[in-house]
Amino acid sequence: MVGYPSRDARLHFLQSLSPFAALGADRLASAMPYIREMTLARGEAAFRQGDMLAAVFVVRSGALALSLTSEDGKEVIIRQVAAGGMLGENDVILGLPAPYEGIALAPTTLMRIAAPVFEAWLDEPAFTKPLLHAMSAQVREVLDFAETVSLYTLETRLARLFLKLCDQTGRAVEDGILIDRPLSQSTIGRMINASRPKINLQMRRWHCLEVIRVRGSRITVLDPDALTVLSRPMR
Incomplete structure (x- = not known):
């Protein structure tokens, strides 16, 4: 409209x-x-x-x-x-x-x-x-995207995405940083070029480890330091 x-x-x-x-x-x-x-x-x-x-x-x-x-x-x-x-x-x-x-x-x-x-x-x-x-x-952002999806593991790509979203739309809450917008696993998959089942598995692992909390389509990052470590590709 x-x-x-x-x-x-x-x-x-x-x-x-x-x-x-x-x-x-x-x-x-x-x-x-x-x-x-x-x-x-x-x-x-x-x-x-x-x-x-x-x-x-x-x-x-x-x-x-x-x-x-x-x-x-x-x-x-x-x-x-x-x-x-x-x-x-x-x-x-x-x-x-x-x-x-x-x-x-x-x-x-x-x-x-x-x-x-x-x-x-x-x-x-x-x-x-x-x-x-x-x-x-x-241009730099698109080049970073191409590098990430071409060279890095799903775990690294997902950690980088969540940290980026925390910077863009994050809101401090009592126990972490709420990514203040709804995110489906399908959308996340399209953002890092990964399948929904693999996204689901990785997010479940992080949820159990209390790195993130998932409630419906809302994600709270509980341990940004852990994601920062995971966002660095292995050399």
Whole structure:
């Protein structure tokens, strides 16, 4: 669903983020008629693999998974974009179809910036420098993902994922760190390229060892130090 929330709300949100803050209030304000808000239910797609994107997206709340699906239906989540993150900028700049699909991992709100507006901002050095920094960080994240799924054991991959999620969405509770979003074992499997039965077995082991606690689709990390040790690949 695409809508038009308060102009001031959209403006203030973008002003709080790099690289948009570098544009200044007046430049952003003039673009507000071309920036819409889009709401997605969990599992709903912002766009599909192969779509030509007419906009760049910024996650305002929730989270989006960027996933690839093979011809035989196998799906791998290559990157997650949480609140404040941007996606689609590479595809708009290159003028190529999206190589992945963007699926909401939870109820999610996106800011949809029309491509011509975004492309006009590329002429502003104050905008492009932090944009290049953000895009370089995305490349590094994808390379880290490729390294992890190609070279490391499931135990190491899963430990790294839980530590990353603790950093992104973790909330301190009495006995550990709650990953503050629902996670099914199927979703976890797509995030580290592993089968659900293997994920289930490893999580049961850690649950018995009190490394994590699993209640439904909620995971609490009880021993982050143990996961840190496990996240380091054996040499």
